[in-house]
Amino acid sequence: MNPAATSEDTIVQEITIKAPAERIFAALTNPEETLKWWAAEGEFRATHVTSDLRPGGRWSMRVVSDRTGDASCTSVQGEFRAIDPPRLLIFTWIRDEEHHPETLVRWDLEETGGVTTVRLTHSGLTSERLRTRHSGWPLILALLKTYLEKQA
Numbered sequence: 001m002n003p004a005a006t007s008e009d010t011i012v013q014e015i016t017i018k019a020p021a022e023r024i025f026a027a028l029t030n031p032e033e034t035l036k037w038w039a040a041e042g043e044f045r046a047t048h049v050t051s052d053l054r055p056g057g058r059w060s061m062r063v064v065s066d067r068t069g070d071a072s073c074t075s076v077q078g079e080f081r082a083i084d085p086p087r088l089l090i091f092t093w094i095r096d097e098e099h100h101p102e103t104l105v106r107w108d109l110e111e112t113g114g115v116t117t118v119r120l121t122h123s124g125l126t127s128e129r130l131r132t133r134h135s136g137w138p139l140i141l142a143l144l145k146t147y148l149e150k151q152a
Contacts, residue, residue: 010123011134015141017118019148021111024118025086027148028107029053034061037147040139042066047073055080059091078102086111093122095133101126103134118144 017024027033031049038061039045048062060077078092081104089107094100103124110117120141125131 009125009131010121011125011131011137012119012121013137013141014117014119015145017116017145017148018114018152019116020114021086021109021116024109024116024144024148025089027144028089037143038063038140040143053080053083055083078105101130103130
């Protein structure tokens with residue numbers, strides 16, 4: 001996985017996955033699949049995902065902490081802005097917490113010979129607190145990679 005590239009308000013992460021772009025796109029957009037891979041044992045897991053996969057459609061996800069003594073729950077939601085299967089997915093990202101601005105998440109998938117480069121760009125992170133709060137993307141990409149490559 002390439003290290004994070006950051007600008008003042010953007011985090012960029014890139015990973016190569018041995019899976020076709022179409023398969024990766026499905027794992028990103030099918031709620032039943034997202035529930036299977038958006039989890040890190042002993043840390044967190046997605047418990048509810050909805051998706052109206054169309055430009056202007058809404059999506060949401062609830063994630064609970066699995067850490068001992070931490071029963072916290074985080075909800076994230078947004079709106080799909082651009083969908084071009086299996087190459088591009090763009091949506092807004094709004095955490096259900098006080099003073100969290102709407103940010104933008106972009107997934108670019110480029111396949112060559114059954115191997116896909118996945119580039120995630122999260123922009124609109126206008127403060128150090130927001131950039132720190134969203135520094136978990138390398139783990140999310142690793143979880144996606146593990147899930148898909150185990151199936152291959």
